[in-house]
Amino acid sequence: xxxxxxxxxxxxxxxxxxxxxxxxxxxxxxxxxxxxxxxxxxxxxxxxxxxxxxxxxxxxxxxxxxxxxxxxxxxxxxxxxxxxxxxxxxxxxxxxxxxxxxxxxxxxxxxxxxxxxxxxxxxxxxxxxxxxxxxxxxxxxxxxxxxxxxxxxxxxxxxxxxxxxxxxxxxxxxxxxxxxxxxxxxxxxxxxxxxxxxxxxxxxxxxxxxx
Ligand SMILES: Cc1cc2nc3c(=O)[nH]c(=O)nc-3n(C[C@H](O)[C@H](O)[C@H](O)COP(=O)(O)O)c2cc1C
Numbered sequence: 001x002x003x004x005x006x007x008x009x010x011x012x013x014x015x016x017x018x019x020x021x022x023x024x025x026x027x028x029x030x031x032x033x034x035x036x037x038x039x040x041x042x043x044x045x046x047x048x049x050x051x052x053x054x055x056x057x058x059x060x061x062x063x064x065x066x067x068x069x070x071x072x073x074x075x076x077x078x079x080x081x082x083x084x085x086x087x088x089x090x091x092x093x094x095x096x097x098x099x100x101x102x103x104x105x106x107x108x109x110x111x112x113x114x115x116x117x118x119x120x121x122x123x124x125x126x127x128x129x130x131x132x133x134x135x136x137x138x139x140x141x142x143x144x145x146x147x148x149x150x151x152x153x154x155x156x157x158x159x160x161x162x163x164x165x166x167x168x169x170x171x172x173x174x175x176x177x178x179x180x181x182x183x184x185x186x187x188x189x190x191x192x193x194x195x196x197x198x199x200x201x202x203x204x205x206x207x208x209x210x211x
Contacts, residue, residue, distance in 0.1 A: 010101040010186025015193040017206055024181040024197040024204055029066055035097045047094040050084035070177040076138035078170040085110050091176055101186030108178040118172035130165040131155050
């Protein structure tokens with residue numbers, strides 16, 4: 001398949017240092033809120049990349065909370081990503097907001113959030129999501145689809161709807177604490193705006209890079 005002739009032009013917005021907030025978390029919040037308002041399915045999806053044994057690996061997860069000091073997502077601590085992050089807590093995060101011709105890249109370090117916070121969120125999840133989290137050893141092999149369904153049903157019998165499904169020990173949230181951001185705004189003629197924020201103890205340095 002030849003995709004060479006696909007061309008897009010970008011003219012939704014611009015970004016410069018006078019316009020951007022000095023605090024990248026506030027800038028992120030502002031762009032995220034604008035994207036959220038479009039009501040696009042999975043608007044809170046983000047690609048996270050981890051490295052295990054020198055091999056990078058990416059996958060989509062859902063952003064579930066924006067804190068002053070970072071971004072929270074939930075997963076299984078024993079999954080592939082969990083094992084990678086236990087050895088190497090560095091993470092790269094990517095958002096692509098096509099409708100607004102924006103991309104945000106974040107480099108950060110993860111740590112697990114408090115168990116009470118994970119539990120508070122787990123309790124709010126729909127019943128089947130709770131059962132799914134409890135029944136799945138994420139990223140581990142299973143012999144068949146039916147074996148998976150049987151496992152799922154066993155958990156449903158053990159914890160019927162209306163009873164409390166205990167949060168699995170290996171499940172919970174990660175807080176990504178960023179040390180670098182890139183805000184990318186598509187512009188006419190490929191002269192895109194790119195602002196880099198690098199953490200400098202308790203402040204942020206901002207500079208522009210070429211597209
Ligand atoms: C739209 C979407 C949302 C997802 N949200 C999550 C999530 O919040 N947490 C999670 O662990 N996996 C989520 N997944 C599944 C992951 O992409 C991935 O398959 C899973 O976490 C296992 O990854 P790993 O084997 O690299 O650990 C989502 C996938 C998609 C497509």
